[in-house]
Amino acid sequence: MIDIFIEDLNQKFSFNEGITLKDILKNLNGKFKDVVGGKLNGEIIDIHTPINQSGNLKFLKKEDKDSLEILRHSLAHIMAQALKEIYGDENVHLGIGPTTEHGFYYDVEIEGKRLTDEDLPQIEEKMKEIIKKGYQIERFELPREEAIKFFENKKEIYKIDIIKHNIPEGEPISLYKQGDFVDLCRGPHLPSTDKAGAFKLISVSGAYWRGKETNPMLQRIYGVAFWSEKELKDYLNMIEEAKKRDHRKIGKDLELFLIDEEIGGGLAIWLPKGAIIRKEIEDAWKKEHLKRGYQLVYTPHVGKEQLWQTSGHLSFYQENMYPRMQIEEEGYYVKPMNCPFHVEIYKSKQRSYKELPIRLAELGTVYRYERSGALHGLMRVRGFTQDDAHIICREDQVEDEIREVLNLALNTLKSYGFDEFEVYLSTKPEKYVGDDKMWEVAESSLRKAIESTGLDYKIDEGGGAFYGPKIDVKIKDAIGRLWQCSTIQFDFNLPERFDMYYIGEDNQKHRPYMIHRAIFGSIERFIGVLLEHYAGFLPVWLSPVQVKIIPIADKHLEYAETVKQKLLENDIRVELDDRNERMNKKIRDAELQKIPFMLVVGDKEAETGTVAVREKGKQGSQTLSIDEFVSKIKEIISNKHAL
Ligand SMILES: [Zn+2]
Ligand SMILES: [Zn+2]
Numbered sequence: 353m354i355d356i357f358i359e360d361l362n363q364k365f366s367f368n369e370g371i372t373l374k375d376i377l378k379n380l381n382g383k384f385k386d387v388v389g390g391k392l393n394g395e396i397i398d399i400h401t402p403i404n405q406s407g408n409l410k411f412l413k414k415e416d417k418d419s420l421e422i423l424r425h426s427l428a429h430i431m432a433q434a435l436k437e438i439y440g441d442e443n444v445h446l447g448i449g450p451t452t453e454h455g456f457y458y459d460v461e462i463e464g465k466r467l468t469d470e471d472l473p474q475i476e477e478k479m480k481e482i483i484k485k486g487y488q489i490e491r492f493e494l495p496r497e498e499a500i501k502f503f504e505n506k507k508e509i510y511k512i513d514i515i516k517h518n519i520p521e522g523e524p525i526s527l528y529k530q531g532d533f534v535d536l537c538r539g540p541h542l543p544s545t546d547k548a549g550a551f552k553l554i555s556v557s558g559a560y561w562r563g564k565e566t567n568p569m570l571q572r573i574y575g576v577a578f579w580s581e582k583e584l585k586d587y588l589n590m591i592e593e594a595k596k597r598d599h600r601k602i603g604k605d606l607e608l609f610l611i612d613e614e615i616g617g618g619l620a621i622w623l624p625k626g627a628i629i630r631k632e633i634e635d636a637w638k639k640e641h642l643k644r645g646y647q648l649v650y651t652p653h654v655g656k657e658q659l660w661q662t663s664g665h666l667s668f669y670q671e672n673m674y675p676r677m678q679i680e681e682e683g684y685y686v687k688p689m690n691c692p693f694h695v696e697i698y699k700s701k702q703r704s705y706k707e708l709p710i711r712l713a714e715l716g717t718v719y720r721y722e723r724s725g726a727l728h729g730l731m732r733v734r735g736f737t738q739d740d741a742h743i744i745c746r747e748d749q750v751e752d753e754i755r756e757v758l759n760l761a762l763n764t765l766k767s768y769g770f771d772e773f774e775v776y777l778s779t780k781p782e783k784y785v786g787d788d789k790m791w792e793v794a795e796s797s798l799r800k801a802i803e804s805t806g807l808d809y810k811i812d813e814g815g816g817a818f819y820g821p822k823i824d825v826k827i828k829d830a831i832g833r834l835w836q837c838s839t840i841q842f843d844f845n846l847p848e849r850f851d852m853y854y855i856g857e858d859n860q861k862h863r864p865y866m867i868h869r870a871i872f873g874s875i876e877r878f879i880g881v882l883l884e885h886y887a888g889f890l891p892v893w894l895s896p897v898q899v900k901i902i903p904i905a906d907k908h909l910e911y912a913e914t915v916k917q918k919l920l921e922n923d924i925r926v927e928l929d930d931r932n933e934r935m936n937k938k939i940r941d942a943e944l945q946k947i948p949f950m951l952v953v954g955d956k957e958a959e960t961g962t963v964a965v966r967e968k969g970k971q972g973s974q975t976l977s978i979d980e981f982v983s984k985i986k987e988i989i990s991n992k993h994a995l
Contacts, residue, residue, distance in 0.1 A: 355406040360384070367403070374399040374543070376409075387411040388547060389422045389540050394813075396421050398540035400491035400528075414549075414579045421451055424577045426489070426542040427479070427551050428456040431575060433533035434478035439465055446535065447510045447561060447570050454587060455551070455576035459559050461510070467571050472553040475573070479551070486546035487530040491539065499525040503536065510561060510570075511536045550584035551577035586832075593831045599883035600729040606888060606896070606945060608879075609730065618727040618734030620876055625896035628925065629879060632894050634715055637739055637764075637871075644760060646713040646741055651693035653717065657683035662849055663692040672720045690716035691843075691868060694742040695850045703854040708864065709745035709753055715875065716740050730880035737875040743867040744852070747793055750865050754797040754840060755804055758823065761838040761871045762805060765827055767992055768882060769891065772828035775802055775809035778816040785819055786844025790865070794842040795821045801840075819845035829885040837878065841868045888946045889968065891994035898985065899926040900942040901963075904935050904954035911958035915951060915978055922982050924989075939966070948995050949985060968995040 356376075357364045367376070373390045377399065389398045393407040396418050403409075412419040428449035436444045439462050447459030494502060496515065503511040514536060519525060528537045530545055542548060554574045561567035578584045603609045608626030615621060622630055638648060657676065660666045665673065669688060677684045687693070694712045703710070717737045726732055745753050762773065777798055780791050798821055802809045816822060820842030826834040843866045846852070853861040872878035882890065892898055899919055903912040912928055919926040927947075929938045935952070942950050951963040952973065963981055964973040976984065988995075 354403065356403070356409050357407070359408060359410040369404050370402040372400055372402055373397060373409075384411055386413045388414060388419050388542055391416075391418060396540050398422055398491075399543050400489070400541065401526075401539055420578070422540045422542055423547075423549050423579060424451040424456040425449070425540060426545070427548055427575060427577050428458045429489075429528065429530065429533070429535055429537070429541065430479050430482050430545055430548060431456075431475065431553070431573065432458050432460065432535060433482055433530065434475050435460060435462065436533060437482075438474065438478055439463075442507060445508055445510055447559075448514070449535075452574070455554070455574065457572050457574045459510075459561070459570040459572050461568065461570050467556045467573065469556060472556065472573075476551075476553050482531070483545050483548045485531065486544050488544050489541045490529045491526055491541070492529065493524045493526050496521065496525055499527070499536070502527075502534075508536075513561075549577060549579040550581045551575050552584060552588065590831050590833070594833070594884070597831070597884040597887045598729075599731070599880040602883045602888040603729070608883075608896070611729065611733075616734070617724050618722055618732070620730055620733055620735070626879070628896040629882075629890065629894050630875060633872075633875065633879070636767075637715070638713075640760070640764065641711075641713045641741070644711075644756065645709075646711040649694065649697055649712050649714050651690055651697075651714060651716060652687075653719075654684045654686050655692060657685060659692050659696075660685050663695075663846060664849055665689065665692075674719055674721060686719045687716075688718050688720045690714055690718065690738060690740045691742060691846060692850075694740075695846055695852060695866075698742075698744055698852060699850060703744075703864075705746060705854055705856045705862070708854060709743055709749050711741060711743045713739075713741035730876040733874075733876055736877065738870050739872045739875060741869050743869065744864045745867070746854070746862070747790075747865060750793055751797045751800060753867065754801040754823075757840050757867070757869050758801045758805060758825075758838075761825055761840070761869075764871050765825070765837060769885065769994055770827040770829070773807060774826040774828070774834060775805075775807050776812055776824040776826075777802060777809055778812040778822050778824070779814060780821060781814045781816055781818060783818055784816075784844075785848070790844055791821065794844075794865070798823050798840065798842075817841070819843050827881070829881060830887075831884075835877075835881045837873050837881075838871045839869065839873065842866070843868055886994065889948070889995070890946070891992055892948045892985065893989045893992045895946075895948050896925065897927050897945065897947050898924055898989070899949045899951060900938075900945075900947045901926060901928045901951045901953065902935060902938045902942065903928075903930070904952065906932070908953050908955070908958055912953050915953060915963060918978050919982065922986065924982070924985060951981070 353366050354369050355364055355366055377384055377387060389396060389412040391410045391412055392403060432446050432449060443463040445461040449456065449458035500512055500515055515525060526538060527534055528539065528541055552575060554576055556571055556573045558569045559572040560569055576584065576587060578587060603626065606625060607623050608629065609623055610621040611619065641648065665688065673688045674686045697712055698710060715737050717735060719735045722732055722734050743753050779795055802823060822839055822841040824836060825838035826836050828834055847863050847866050852864055854864055856862045901912045901916055903909050909930055916926050916928045931938065939950060948968045950966040952966065953963055957963055962975050962977050964975055965981055966973045
């Protein structure tokens with residue numbers, strides 16, 4: 353017998369081992385009609401899978417986000433079935449069909465057919481037919497040899513490969529059946545095909561079996577799926593909108609940065625205009641950190657092998673690091689993190705309890721290995737700049753420090769125009785280092801800090817790193833996408849490994865608390881997010897060119913030059929368009945460059961010492977004296993306004 357506590361009923365039941373969610377629901381006399389699956393001890397299960405362990409069960413309904421996993425995985429099967437019906441059972445060999453963040457894909461081999469986007473509508477139609485037919489989805493198990501024989505008969509060579517190489521001997525081999533279609537699968541699946549929601553097939557591309565170039569190339573068909581048509585439509589609109597805002601295109605059009613194969617994938621070069629954006633962000637960051645009692649430091653880009661051994665990076669982080677360099681008799685590594693250097697700064701002299709907290713901050717560029725296929729503009733690079741800081745403090749300071757960091761993070765992100773956040777707290781995992789009391793102090797300080805902000809948060813129970821609990825903050829951009837930015841991470845590992853201590857009031861050595869924290873995470877990525885959030889129309893304080901002066905004719909150039917000088921004296925970034933072009937062309941070009949202000953000057957302006965101001969997003973123009981305009985734009989800049 354097993355004991356199952358059903359959260360939805362707030363009641364504990366005893367069942368025979370091997371009972372399914374389907375049986376449980378039957379016992380409840382159909383009281384829960386809209387259940388599509390469940391969550392057993394945190395793991396998603398479907399109504400078909402035998403339950404062999406006691407624990408906590410929560411019913412999953414459509415409104416639970418986890419239920420999407422079941423929907424999307426079932427749609428992968430429905431798509432596979434459709435392909436078999438269209439191209440013939442014996443011609444379609446199935447690879448793997450997992451879920452993705454917004455949908456699913458299936459890798460397939462189709463003899464004699466290379467799919468293109470034009471084939472997708474027909475496949476969609478067939479899928480809709482299968483959904484309409486409402487096949488019951490059934491689960492069954494086969495002994496290993498029988499399962500292999502079953503797939504041999506169907507020429508499903510990839511399924512056999514999976515059984516032989518991915519399913520350990522002795523483990524049950526489960527299959528799912530809907531109509532005539534049978535697939536090797538662990539689940540989870542819907543009760544029947546007509547429970548499937550709204551979907552769309554998006555694209556088809558090549559994918560090597562098991563990602564290996566020496567293996568056959570299969571065809572990967574991507575789909576997206578949601579429970580309702582509206583959610584699907586919103587998502588597709590968002591994707592369209594995201595394409596228009598692609599920071600790689602904006603970066604190119606506005607000449608902000610350069611990522612080029614000749615330099616190396618994932619290695620960004622900041623062009624003059626992009627460098628201004630970055631400088632503004634970095635200046636504001638430094639100013640705010642100094643104000644809040646951080647000390648700025650600079651550390652090298654490489655460090656000795658021994659340092660990375662002591663820090664543990666060579667044992668648990670090496671796959672993300674670039675290979676060893678030999679310099680004279682020593683090995684060196686390019687840094688994937690700044691932490692060990694900051695620890696060395698702390699350790700460079702004996703520290704007293706009176707000196708704490710010590711807050712060391714650095715815009716430190718780190719290098720991490722990313723697969724070339726995963727690189728994406730500024731969002732996923734191989735070299736990036738962390739807005740990093742390490743706080744080293746006493747136990748009685750932990751709570752204040754964490755609250756301050758979270759406050760700094762949220763205020764900073766708000767100053768860039770983000771006002772929707774998702775906050776996550778990750779707590780102690782099964783395997784961990786450090787003593788329990790320190791974990792308790794750390795977790796409670798994180799919790800209290802979040803609660804003091806009044807924000808909702810999600811707890812990832814047991815999801816923390818082995819060396820400490822953390823808070824993650826995601827921001828929501830203008831089209832509803834979430835981006836991971838801030839992290840506040842305790843570390844009980846490095847202080848031990850580096851034997852960090854301070855001399856307490858009692859004249860004894862004490863282990864300090866250590867906190868890693870970043871607000872943007874990566875400056876490169878954050879600028880990518882900003883460009884997409886604002887669709888390139890950055891707030892005035894960040895705009896590389898804040899004002900474009902447009903003389904109507906050559907004879908107005910001299911006055912235009914006077915206006916330019918006046919703006920430069922006031923630290924306003926200004927360009928004068930002295931090309932021999934028509935005024936309308938100049939205005940259009942300035943618009944394409946997403947410049948927030950244009951000052952048109954002609955006879956009237958030159959005579960009266962004024963400028964005709966055209967402001968982004970506003971119709972027509974407004975005539976102001978030069979001084980009036982200067983004070984207007986200065987106020988907008990100092991308030992970090994977006995137009
Ligand atoms: Zn499946
Ligand atoms: Zn760190």
